[in-house]
Amino acid sequence: MTTVHVFDPAMCCSTGICGPSVDRALVRFASDLAWLQRQGVTVERFNLSQQPAAFAADAEVKAALTEHGEACLPLVKIGGTVVSQGRYPSRADLATLAGLTAPTAAEATPAPTPTAAAEAPCCGPSKPGARTGCC
Numbered sequence: 001m002t003t004v005h006v007f008d009p010a011m012c013c014s015t016g017i018c019g020p021s022v023d024r025a026l027v028r029f030a031s032d033l034a035w036l037q038r039q040g041v042t043v044e045r046f047n048l049s050q051q052p053a054a055f056a057a058d059a060e061v062k063a064a065l066t067e068h069g070e071a072c073l074p075l076v077k078i079g080g081t082v083v084s085q086g087r088y089p090s091r092a093d094l095a096t097l098a099g100l101t102a103p104t105a106a107e108a109t110p111a112p113t114p115t116a117a118a119e120a121p122c123c124g125p126s127k128p129g130a131r132t133g134c135c
Helices: 024-038 052-057 059-072 091-097 114-119
Strands: 003-008 042-047 075-078 081-085
Touching (some): 024 042, 024 091, 052 059, 059 075, 059 081, 075 091
């Protein structure tokens, strides 16, 4: 089966639910990657601040960083080929690029809600109203 490699910019966590504000693009993308995994796709995700060796070990990622700097991140490879740089692809794009049938309307990326994000923090204090942050 296909493997998707995601090379994220430096951040405290990949879920988008860290710190005082929710990054909806990261929440959506995390949901899209979970959907891909449920379809049988292998997903590997690397964070520049936590796994810099993975970036240095991949010749295409290293070349993109040398040429474009961190503006090329996030960088997504599917089946060993760079398919996206500088943005998170949509679920439909990921499905097509991974050789899957495009998701149905029912499988489309659900819009993240602040309530759902608040229920699943990845780090920081758990008390309501407390300041939070990962870094």
